Amino acid sequence: MKTKDIVYIALFAALTAALGLFPPITLPVTGVPITAQSLGPMLAGAILGARRGALSIILFLVLVAVGLPLLSGGRGGFGVMIGVTGGFMFGWAISAFIIGLLIEKFWNHLNVFNAALSIVFGGIVVLYAIGNAWVAVVADISYWQATVGSAPFLIGGAIKVVIATAACLAVRRAYPLISKAG
Amino acid sequence: MIRLENVSVQFDQRHALADIDLTLTEKRIGVVGANGSGKSTFVRLLNGLQTASSGRVMVDDLDAAKDGRKLRRHVGFVFQNPDNQIVYPVVEEDLAFGLKSLKLPKEEVTRRIDEILARYDLTDFKAHPSHLLSGGQKQLLAISGVLVMEPRYIIFDEPTTLLDLRNRNRVKRAIDGLDQTVITVTHDLDLIADYDRVLVFENGNVVIDDTPANAVPKYREMMA
């Protein structure tokens, strides 16, 4: 791994932490909060590719685990990592990897459809599969019940897919990093 | 002594530097030219950040193509934006960063760090977050990070562009006070007014190579 790769990995870990500084938007009626932070894994995977993207999220999670308050709302430490929503956090690393893998595959003919598809698959389907399974175990409910419980968060997820897709395509034009990695 | 023998650098089909043949022995060398003239590519060759497409780059007995790592220790490089050069979050840690690769004993590391901090009045900032320093202090920290490595040559790539006048003067004094051979790329022509030699780049060639007294007026005329 070149110095440049290490710096990119650190940059996207820092970017994910910085996204946690944005105050969450609370959806009307449901009261479900949307945080900007979960945009981090989508961007990391879509812009850096599978390997570097996943490593940047793992690096971010390591810093959270050792006790830095980098999660949105200034949270951090082992408590949140292995708490109820822990599955979503570990899921972030896998989701970044899968998004990166798909974007790399589509890279030479990447368009708004296959980019969005990649991000939806890695950032919603895979992420919620892992996160909901974790919630089901911790709360001792069925997988289906956990899925229903997490459904309101999909509104925020959809907004983030739109942003991540547009950002991925714009950055690809201005600063392509995946083809360079070969 | 720095020697370039028929050195060319190509980016995609385009010549960034075309067939440069030069020997530099002076202690203070200024490098000027418009943006994209090849002056940055030229200095990046001297520290191995850029490799030549053809020809040979020698600094003392080091060949840039073969002795990359040694060359980087021999030739320090200070960039325009100190924010991009400071790697570690705390002043002292950043100074220790380059020294790690030299594998020096701990006391020597501490001695070098304390000495350099005292030299630029940064001692009180030893345990300070590096991003909270002023612009001038950051540039002095960036210079310090290079000086602790004790290189023989130091390259400055537009070191004063982002500074206000007071900090620019502070950095100029710091550069003028160095014992090392200094090569400065700049648009600030007063910075190099008392240098030994000035190279003017245009379209990847050295078009003027003279003392500042002769080169600077000609360059001003060229850019008019």
Next chain:
Amino acid sequence: MIAGLYIDGTSAVHRATAGIKILAMVALGTGVFLIPDWPVAAAVLATVIVLYPVSGFGLRVLWAQIKPMIWLLAVFFAVQLWLHDWQAGLLVVTRVAAIVLFAALVTLTTKTSAMLDSLERAMQPLRPIGVNPQKVSLAISMVLRFIPVIATVASEIRDAQRARGLDKSILAMVVPLIIRTLKMADDVADAIDARSFDPD
């Protein structure tokens, strides 16, 4: 630099090594799932709660750990009550509370630097599979260095976009932020190479 969540103290829990505390945390987390019995989980929870005053923390610190999850725990209890009975509800709630409170205690009593040191030690055996502890610690330092830089760049971009009336667009924020910081990352990588970073 960003301050960790550590709260200074001299208790036995503070003095225990990071490695031991992490092992205890893993053991506790596994244990309460292996024995699905609410009185056992409740006893574990009681022990964890007692460890807070033992570590020199008052009710305020304890409450700060419980508060963020209290509603979720209430929902979990209600769901179990509805599906099964109150014993099942109590098991789920005491189990989660015990794990989270103990994990939080580990974070509160262990310095970030001590955690990073044990992390570096734990990485040594991973060297053969390509994990380079020096590269990892460089990356960690750079994250801490980049966060304030990103915050500064973000506020500069916000000002610029506000001047153009684009301050409501998240995309007008994110795209220039990424492109500008990627350019910065390239320069930082050059600077690291110029300072002869040599991890091998």
